[in-house]
Amino acid sequence: KPGRSCGWSPRDRPKVPAGTKPALQRPGRVREPAEGTWTGQGGENPLCGSSLSAELPCLGLGPAFPVTNRNFPSPGSPKLLHSPLRQAVVKALDQLAQQGKIKEKTYGKQKIYFADQDQFDTVSDADLHSLDASIMALTAKVQGLQQSCRHMEAELKELTSALTTxxxxxxxxxxxxxxxxxxxxxxxxxxxxNHVTPEEKEKVYRERQKYCKEWRKRKRMTTELCDAILEGYPKSKKQFFEEVGIETDEDHNVTLPDP
Missing domain, CATH: 1.20.5 (Single alpha-helices involved in coiled-coils or other helix-helix interfaces)
Incomplete structure (x- = not known):
């Protein structure tokens, strides 16, 4: 049996997640790949883990090309070089190419197989324009939904940050x-x-101004003196204050009052 000789069984068919739709492709003829161009999807050989591997028997390889209408490189990737499936895949592809079910194109040592484009109907310009218009309409709809989603997310963030009742x-x-x-x-x-008289209140204000002025004067003198010492001091200002035992207003979170 072809499935038995190739080591394939129906259980090996890749499962499609529920609710997943196949990728849409623009109808029409696909261009033949340019020389030296890798045509695999996702950077990997599509023979591994794709619908083609599920249809490995000779009679099942052909339908994989018209369904996907994509180019497939020959099984020469490192994943298949030492695989027992390689010979079966090469033989099946060559047989399909000889039967005219698929097309073969050789670039040096690499062969690329693709579906015969003559079996597909030519899509008119009107249909292409209609599809382009549909794509533009759907794109505008998606953008509108995304903008609405952003507004809802901002509103939700505002509500969650507010206090509850x-x-x-x-x-x-x-x-x-x-x-x-x-x-x-x-x-x-x-x-x-025991209310305070205006004279006593004025006396207290004058004393406060006197003490604040003296405080500001001494702080300025101390700062200038420390800066002069630190010019020739080998350590940092913080280490100097720790060694001398100087405590600043900032250490005690004290702010000098305004004059």
Missing amino acids: PEMQTEIQELKEECARYTERLKNIKAAT
Whole structure:
């Protein structure tokens, strides 16, 4: 039996995933490949893992070409060089070529087989224009759906980042409690009898300005002195501060008040 001699059985037929549609191809005649051009799909020999390998017996090889209408190189890829199927495939392809069921073209040591294009009807220009218009319409539809999907994704992202209703209710309750505490504190301050006189308030402001001015002056003097020392210091500024024991305002997250 052809299937037995080639090591093939119906169980070896590749399975097509459910819901998968065959790739659409533009009808019409396919051009013969130019010399030196690899015609395999996906960078691999289509005889391995394709519909052709499933139709390996001589009587099943022929239908694979009209169905796909693609060019197939001869089984000379590294995957088939040492395979027991190689001789059977070569013999089957040669036999189909002699019978005129497929065409053969030789480029040096490589042979390329393709379906006889005379068996296909010539597609008119009107049909091609109709297909082009259909492709353009479907492309526009896809672009519209993609844009709608992007809008929905942005809306979904905004909704997922927003607070939920229970979270908003909890936050509102916390804000109400905080507002009540500040209201009570303001009420107690207004009810106090030990108010500060304008003279005392002005005195406190003047002392604050005096201390801030002195603070700014000492910080500038210290910075200039440290910069002068660091010009000849072999280590970094941070290491110098650690060795001397200098603590900066930034170490304690303190900001110098505005004058």
